[in-house]
Amino acid sequence: MSTRANAPGGLPAPPRLTPARILVHVLLLAVGAVAGAAGALIQAAWFPGGLLLALLGAAGVCYGGARATGTKGGGFAAGAGWLVAVILLTTSRPEGDFVFGAGLGSYVYLLGGMALAVMCATVAVPSQPMGPGGRLGK
Structure with a gap:
C-alpha cells in the first residue's frame, strides 16, 4: 500500500x-x-410557495456543490456564496431601499437557509472507490 494513498490514521x-x-x-x-x-x-413574492422554493434552491445549490465536487468543500463554497449575498442584501441603503421586509418569511428564509446550507454542506459524501464496480474485499 502506498503512503500517498492514505493520510496518517x-x-x-x-x-x-x-x-x-x-x-x-x-x-x-x-x-x-x-x-x-x-x-x-x-x-416574499409568493409567500408560502416562494419561501419553500427559495429554501429548496439554497439546499439544492449546497448539496449539489458537495456532490458535484465529491468533497464537502464544494458545499461550503456554495453556502458561503449564498451567505455573502444574503448578508449584503440585508443592509439598507441611505435612500431607505432594502430587499428583506420585517416579516416572518424573511426571518425563516435567513435562518432556515443558513441551517440548510450547513446541513447540506456537511452531509457525508459517499466514499466509494473510484474505478470499476466490484467487491471491496478482493
Whole structure:
C-alpha cells in the first residue's frame, strides 16, 4: 500500500489542489450568490410557495456543490456564496431601499437557509472507490 494513498490514521488523502478545482469552487461561490439573491427576491413574492422554493434552491445549490465536487468543500463554497449575498442584501441603503421586509418569511428564509446550507454542506459524501464496480474485499 502506498503512503500517498492514505493520510496518517488510515484516512484517505485529501484531493490535490489544482487550478481546475479552484475554478470549480469559485464558480460554486458565484452560483451560491446568485441563488441567495434570487431566493431573497422570490421568498416574499409568493409567500408560502416562494419561501419553500427559495429554501429548496439554497439546499439544492449546497448539496449539489458537495456532490458535484465529491468533497464537502464544494458545499461550503456554495453556502458561503449564498451567505455573502444574503448578508449584503440585508443592509439598507441611505435612500431607505432594502430587499428583506420585517416579516416572518424573511426571518425563516435567513435562518432556515443558513441551517440548510450547513446541513447540506456537511452531509457525508459517499466514499466509494473510484474505478470499476466490484467487491471491496478482493
